[in-house]
Amino acid sequence: MEIWLIAIGTFAFGALVAVFFMIYYGKSRYNILLSEAEKEAEVLKKNKLLEAKEKNLQIKAEWEQQAASRNAKIQAAEAKQKQREIAFGLRHEELQRKISETESVKENFNSQLLLIEKKKLEVEKLHQQEVLHLETISGMSADEAKSRLIESLKDEAKSEAASFISDIIEEAKLNANKEAKKVVVKAIQRIATETAIENSITVFHIDSDEIKGRIIGREGRNIRALEAATGIEIIVDDTPEAIILSGFDPVRREVARLALHQLVQDGRIHPARIEEVVTKIRKQIEDEIVETGKRTTIDMGVHGLHPELIRLVGKMKYRSSYGQNLLQHARETANLCAVMASELGLNSKKARRAGLLHDIGKVTDEEPEMPHAILGMKICEKYKEKPDICNMVGSHHDEVEMQSLLAPIVQVCDAISGARPGARREIVEAYIKRLNDLEQLAMTYPGVVKTYAIQAGRELRVIVGADKIDDKDTESLSNEIAKKIHDEMTYPGQVKITVIREMRAVSYAK
Secondary structure, three states: OHHHHHHHHHHHHHHHHHHHHHHHHHHHHHHHHHHHHHHHHHHHHHHHHHHHHHHHHHHHHHHHHHHHHHHHHHHHHHHHHHHHHHHHHHHHHHHHHHHHHHHHHHHHHHHHHHHHHHHHHHHHHHHHHHHHHHHHHHOOOHHHHHHHHHHHHHHHHHHHHHHHHHHHHHHHHHHHHHHHHHHHHHHHHOOOOOOOEOOOEEEEEOOOOHHHHHHHOHHHHHHHHHHHHHOOEEEOOOOOOEEEEEOOOHHHHHHHHHHHHHHHHHOOOOHHHHHHHHHHHHHHHHHHHHHHHHHHHHHHOOOOOOHHHHHHHHHHHHOEEOOEEHHHHHHHHHHHHHHHHHHOOOOHHHHHHHHHHOOHHHOOOOOOOOOHHHHHHHHHHHOOOOHHHHHHHHOOOOOOOOOOOHHHHHHHHHHHHHHOOOOOOOOHHHHHHHHHHHHHHHHOOOOEEEEEEEOOOOEEEEEEEOOOOOHHHHHHHHHHHHHHHHHHOOOOOOOEEEEEEEOOOOOOOO
């Protein structure tokens, strides 16, 4: 037990001693660490103070630099302001000087105005006195004198204007007619085409009258079948060795003629054979139309046409206009257009193309209610012709506005081809009516005594009364009649208007 107590006491003492040593050692260590921390804090404090001072100096330097820059700008602005104030002062002085000068000029001007008004009143007073004096001398008022003066000046001006216009027209005629005739004559001299005269009937010749009975058939069944298949009226009368095919469609008449020729040669004439032969001949005519169109375009040097346009060109062979074959007219117009365009330095290929197609609207398969020029233009547009070609086709009768220099050439060449002697024939009634219309139109003008349409309606002679119209008015009357004919009538080529004024003295010997 004592041993245990001694051991425990020894252990406790040792523990106390250990605790004491630990406390003593820890305190000394703490003091050492504290002193080191204080030293490091002092060093850190000094470093931070140095950095703060450096930064403060840097900021101060920047602010001083900015302040110097601002001061420099302020000084420059102040200098500019001083210059402006000086300039403003100078301008103000100049302005004041100009204002004073203007005031003096204004005063001078006002004084001159007053003087002018005074002079004006004096002049008006003198003018009134002179007018009264002149009215007293002449015996008429100022208004009457003014009206007489105006009338005399008007007559004089009208006379001078008529003379001037006449000189200009004569000069223009001398030059324009010379050049135009040169171009037209060259074009016509280089072109020579035949004129084919087409009728509304075709005469089919036969060898003997016995064939007429076979063509008529039993109870007329053959001739009825032939008329139904061809659409042509077949006239079998007492004309020896001839049968008349009547119809307005030349293609159908040609089909009927060829079909009759083949039937007569074959000898077998009955309804079934007639239908077979007519169908075969119609196919041959269609092929011939296409071949004619191709050959025409190749001959004329017109390439790139749509196949339907080529067919319509070939179809012109069987059409006529006023007795003139349409294909020959188109070829003649195309050649004239090309020659005239080349003479004028224009595109002859386009002119030839438009001249060939200008009457394409006359042979269309449809029959719409519109002018053939407009219809031809629409057909050309449908088959992708160029806009200028379409315009030339549509404007050759003035239905649409011309848009190129070639358009009037097509119009002129169409008129040349149709109006030349022998090209076309007119129905007698229409011809007489046109002549009467020409004469009656001229008779509507005052002073006209007699009118005569001569040279197949291509010249109109107007006789006026010498006591009603003077020589100066004859020129204006001729121009007015020409303008009215141009605006109101349709005629081939041109119409020459000649106004004749003559003085006649009549006396009798008794």
